[in-house]
Amino acid sequence: MTSPEHPLLTAVRNGDTKAVAALIQEAYGTTHARGPHVAAALRLAADALDHRVLDALLMRADLDALDLDGIDADGRTPLLRAVDRGAHDIATALLFAGADPRVTDREGRDALALARHWHITGTGAGVQLRTVRDGDSEICRELVIGGQTVRDGHTAILTRLERCCGIVTPFAELLDRVMAEPEVDHPVWGAAVVEAAGRKGPALQPVWDAAAALRHHPDPLARYFGADVLRCIDLFDESGEDEEPPFDTLLVDLFLPWMEQEEDPRVMRPLTGGLAGAMDPRAEKPLLALTRHPDAQVRSWAVGGLQWQVQQANVDALAAVLACTRDPDAQVREVACRTLLPAQADDPAPCDALAACLSDSEEAVRVTAAVQLALRDDHRGDALLEALDDTVDETSPYYWPLYDVWRHRRDW
Secondary structure, rough: OOOOOOHHHHHHHOOOOHHHHHHHHHHOOOOOOOOOOHHHHHHHHHHHOOOOHHHHHHHHHHHHHHOOOOOOOOOOOOHHHHHHHHHHHHEEEHHHHHOOOOOOOOOOOOOHHHHHHHHOOOOOOEEEEEEEEEEOEEEEEEEEEEOEEOOOOHHHHHHHHHHHHOOOOHHHHHHHHOOOOOOOOOOOHHHHHHOOOOOOHHHHHHHHHHEEEEEOOOOHHHHHHHHHHHHHHOOOOOOOOOOEEEEEEHHHHHHHHHHHOOHHHHHHHHHHHHHHHOOOOHHHHHHHOOOOOOHHHHHHHHHHHHHHHHHHHHHHHHHHHHHHHOOOOHHHHHHHHHHOOOOOOHHHHHHHHHHHHOOOOHHHHHHHHHHHHHHOOHHHHHHHHHHOOOOOOOOOOOOHHHHHHHHHHHHO
């Protein structure tokens, strides 16, 4: 007679993150939390490409019990299996949790060698590659694995592993990698931008110069990459609070004239993000105008960049943010709600606008509005937060905002 499957494996197989979290929490510190089924659960979640369940396991289970570097029947660790399949999100989560990229498979290849192999030769074993097109234009490439569609992430994984292993990938190579993927939210874009913008010391100036030179490139994808690298160089700057950020002035000097001639809305996104993050008063007026830009992501960056002006009781900035709480795009409305948090306490308009958002059609906007109201000591969103309280665990996007509310009220 076959033994029944362990409840944890059943929960993982069903993609039930709440049950996974509850079972781990209930058994933590016992033999159940450290038994072989915990490691089996990790492999099952990784093979199913279930990022939420994998995160629940990595956050709650004992890392030794998970056996991150355990070898399975085919001679590979969970990380090597994720690399082989081009599953960037899964590979990144395992690396962040401490999986060792130096462990080798039966052919002597570690994670970097395996990623480099598939970057050069194509997709992994048993994986179909499908090109998505719009007419004659390639939109992106997707992998079909066991009936599931995921992004082809081998190049993104390679780029991340090179950084982990201390390999400095030439800027021109990073540019080539992103230019081969026409959709800018493909994971290789983020990996390449972080690799380029994360250089330290004397190695950073040549990256700045190369990225700045791309503003004249005829291909908007190259201009997007250059702008995003420059934005992130400024973002990653580690100057102290009492020091003047070394890149702010240079960034604004470069981005203001660039924006005046830029016609591609995609490129306007990192340009706007750069101005939003720069502590330079020259960025204030352009950001106000950009809250009315046709592209929703541009508007989202712009309204988020007005937080300092809202805190300083800038009338025009506050009016622009209040207007954005009624924007057609849900993401813009959500960012506008967050931007109202530091508004003057004696002005009723911000809280009234947030209260109006409690009936928004999108849950994320409603929850964000309720959280900001609570942090401003306005109780009009309490019923919504109380209804959420029993349904939110650590894998929920609302977990930390609700924690902020709890901590705020604890410190009253």
